[in-house]
Amino acid sequence: MIKAIFTAPGGTTIETDARDGLSLMEAARLANVPGILAECGGACSCSTCHVYVDRDWIGKLPEKDEMETDLLDFADEVDEATSRLSCQIKLSPELDGIRVTVPTRQG
Amino acid sequence: MTHIAVIGAGQAGSALAAKLRALGFDGQLTLIGSEPVPPYQRPPLSKKYMSGEMQLDRLFLRPESFYEEHQITLLTGTRVIGIAPDTMTLAMENGPEISVDQIALTTGADPICLPPAMGGGAPGIYTMRSLRDADAMAHEFTPGRHVLIVGGGYIGLEAAAVAATKGLQVTLVEMAPRILARVAAEETSDWVRALHRAHGVDIREGCGLDSLTRPNLTTFSAGLSDGSMLEVDFVICGIGVRPATALAEMAGLEIDNGIKVDAFGQSSRPLIFAAGDCASFPWKGTRIRLESVPNAIDQAEATAASMLGQGAPYVARPWFWSDQFDVKLQIAGLNSGYDRVITRPGEKPGTQSHWYFAGDRLLAVDAMNDPRAYMMSKRLIEAGKSPRTDAVADPQVPLKSLPLVEDAAA
Ligand SMILES: Cc1cc2nc3c(=O)[nH]c(=O)nc-3n(C[C@H](O)[C@H](O)[C@H](O)COP(=O)(O)OP(=O)(O)OC[C@H]3O[C@@H](n4cnc5c(N)ncnc54)[C@H](O)[C@@H]3O)c2cc1C
Ligand code: FES
Numbered sequence: 001m002i003k004a005i006f007t008a009p010g011g012t013t014i015e016t017d018a019r020d021g022l023s024l025m026e027a028a029r030l031a032n033v034p035g036i037l038a039e040c041g042g043a044c045s046c047s048t049c050h051v052y053v054d055r056d057w058i059g060k061l062p063e064k065d066e067m068e069t070d071l072l073d074f075a076d077e078v079d080e081a082t083s084r085l086s087c088q089i090k091l092s093p094e095l096d097g098i099r100v101t102v103p104t105r106q107g
Numbered sequence: 108m109t110h111i112a113v114i115g116a117g118q119a120g121s122a123l124a125a126k127l128r129a130l131g132f133d134g135q136l137t138l139i140g141s142e143p144v145p146p147y148q149r150p151p152l153s154k155k156y157m158s159g160e161m162q163l164d165r166l167f168l169r170p171e172s173f174y175e176e177h178q179i180t181l182l183t184g185t186r187v188i189g190i191a192p193d194t195m196t197l198a199m200e201n202g203p204e205i206s207v208d209q210i211a212l213t214t215g216a217d218p219i220c221l222p223p224a225m226g227g228g229a230p231g232i233y234t235m236r237s238l239r240d241a242d243a244m245a246h247e248f249t250p251g252r253h254v255l256i257v258g259g260g261y262i263g264l265e266a267a268a269v270a271a272t273k274g275l276q277v278t279l280v281e282m283a284p285r286i287l288a289r290v291a292a293e294e295t296s297d298w299v300r301a302l303h304r305a306h307g308v309d310i311r312e313g314c315g316l317d318s319l320t321r322p323n324l325t326t327f328s329a330g331l332s333d334g335s336m337l338e339v340d341f342v343i344c345g346i347g348v349r350p351a352t353a354l355a356e357m358a359g360l361e362i363d364n365g366i367k368v369d370a371f372g373q374s375s376r377p378l379i380f381a382a383g384d385c386a387s388f389p390w391k392g393t394r395i396r397l398e399s400v401p402n403a404i405d406q407a408e409a410t411a412a413s414m415l416g417q418g419a420p421y422v423a424r425p426w427f428w429s430d431q432f433d434v435k436l437q438i439a440g441l442n443s444g445y446d447r448v449i450t451r452p453g454e455k456p457g458t459q460s461h462w463y464f465a466g467d468r469l470l471a472v473d474a475m476n477d478p479r480a481y482m483m484s485k486r487l488i489e490a491g492k493s494p495r496t497d498a499v500a501d502p503q504v505p506l507k508s509l510p511l512v513e514d515a516a517a
Contacts, residue, residue, distance in 0.1 A: 022165070026165060029168075029169065029170075030170050031170075032169070032170070032172075032173050032176070037404075039400060039401055039404060040150075040400070040428060041148045041150060041151065041400070042165075043150065043154075043428060043430060043435075044435070045428035045435065045437055045478075046401075046426075046428075047482070066455075067435065067478055070478040070479045070482070071478050071482060073479065073482070074478075074479065074482030074483055074486065075482070
């Protein structure tokens with residue numbers, strides 16, 4: 001199981017344990033993390049699964065693909081350095097313990 | 108204690124129940140679904156679940172613990188067979204009546220099947236709506252077999268793409284003069300047709316299925332209106348859905364292309380509400396019914412608020428997506444009433460977008476592997492802004508600085 005730690009809007013932290021291979025968005029959904037709407041269910045079509053990845057972890061992630069880059073380029077409240085779409089982050093042992101923050105607004 | 112029953116445990120029903128709790132409803136809450144499983148996402152059924160890239164456990168919208176934690180009594184495998192609106196009681200297929208204070212109908216839609224005379228309902232002929240449908244046809248997807256897909260809407264085309272990718276021989280017939288005729292402009296139909304033909308899908312438009320017979324136990328013989336006769340191994344029917352209004356009709360609710368609700372999701376009976384694929388609602392002076400996940404969620408959430416007396420009128424912000432082969436089609440807005448379509452080439456080869464206008468007013472955009480155009484146009488449409496058509500047509504003008512028409516009639 002891979003651990004991920006979400007800081008939800010409002011400041012509560014939620015620790016999740018999800019199996020290797022699921023996405024960070026799916027881990028959030030399984031743990032009922034609020035603020036991750038994921039309307040398209042991970043199809044990389046909606047940008048409502050946006051998160052800010054902790055600076056210590058962002059470098060460990062594979063690069064964004066074009067679709068993710070383009071969606072984020074037009075999403076709300078994006079931070080150049082740390083914004084990612086959580087449905088595009090696949091959990092793996094290297095990411096065990098990853099920390100992310102959920103934005104207050106999705107879109 | 109107040110008791111709310113949500114009938115139909117799909118995309119809208121689960122969103123509605125969750126929202127009631129999120130808004131502080133602390134009465135009794137029962138979510139009733141006829142399918143044997145907790146609420147799940149349907150879009151992957153014709154995409155990554157069908158192709159085998161996504162497994163069952165990833166389809167569920169929420170873990171089962173969610174319903175317990177939020178004190179939502181989830182009754183799966185339970186069909187409601189009647190509503191008595193005067194006494195607000197629900198008759199269940201198996202089990203005692205339930206008395207409630209308010210009802211939300213989120214019963215979705217039922218797939219239209221071939222008529223029984225054509226074999227509708229027989230083995231080897233499938234509809235594409237539920238997990239059960241998807242699982243039933245899974246064994247048919249082996250390379251070299253021949254599938255006939257009836258209907259060239261998004262679901263039929265997605266199934267065609269999965270089948271072709273898996274090495275099946277695919278014939279798709281569409282009775283209308285072109286695929287996607289009901290939902291998109293010719294430009295989009297042309298683009299999608301070319302995509303499918305490039306992958307070997309035999310698309311026949313203006314062509315209906317006249318007869319379907321089973322000369323032996325393993326194959327079907329399909330007579331098409333273009334005069335040809337095909338031997339196929341199985342048939343997928345993608346000819347659309349009907350809103351599931353049976354319960355509402357029995358309860359005497361007004362029906363108008365679905366359960367008729369007002370902007371607050373309220374039916375012709377004040378204690379009964381409806382949302383999602385089964386409901387038609389006011390839209391820009393007319394009435395529409397949408398079949399999409401975003402609408403199911405947003406309308407359900409707006410209706411939940413109305414049921415608690417905290418409602419604001421629901422303003423739909425339609426969008427949709429479809430995955431076919433390596434193409435992601437993203438659609439912002441609703442194109443009804445368009446009078447012209449502007450094609451904008453994307454920044455990368457093989458990508459483009461079609462912008463639907465009524466006069467100067469931007470209504471909708473279909474973006475083919477062009478998420479930038481999709482995101483930009485979605486923002487514009489939701490803000491009621493329209494870019495100048497000459498600028499849209501000119502790929503040299505960056506998306507983020509498209510000049511706007513100042514006074515496009517809203
Ligand atoms: C194959 C497929 C692909 C799709 N792809 C996309 C896509 O890419 N993008 C998109 O936006 N949308 C897509 N859609 C549409 C989307 O899935 C629907 O719009 C959405 O599911 C509607 O939600 P709903 O809750 O209104 O209905 P449903 O999800 O259909 O839920 C209704 C539920 O109510 C239950 N029910 C009905 N009557 C009763 C009763 N009397 N008692 C108890 N339970 C009852 C039904 O069994 C069902 O489980 C797709 C649909 C299908 C079938
Ligand atoms: S869930 Fe829609 S883009 Fe991630």
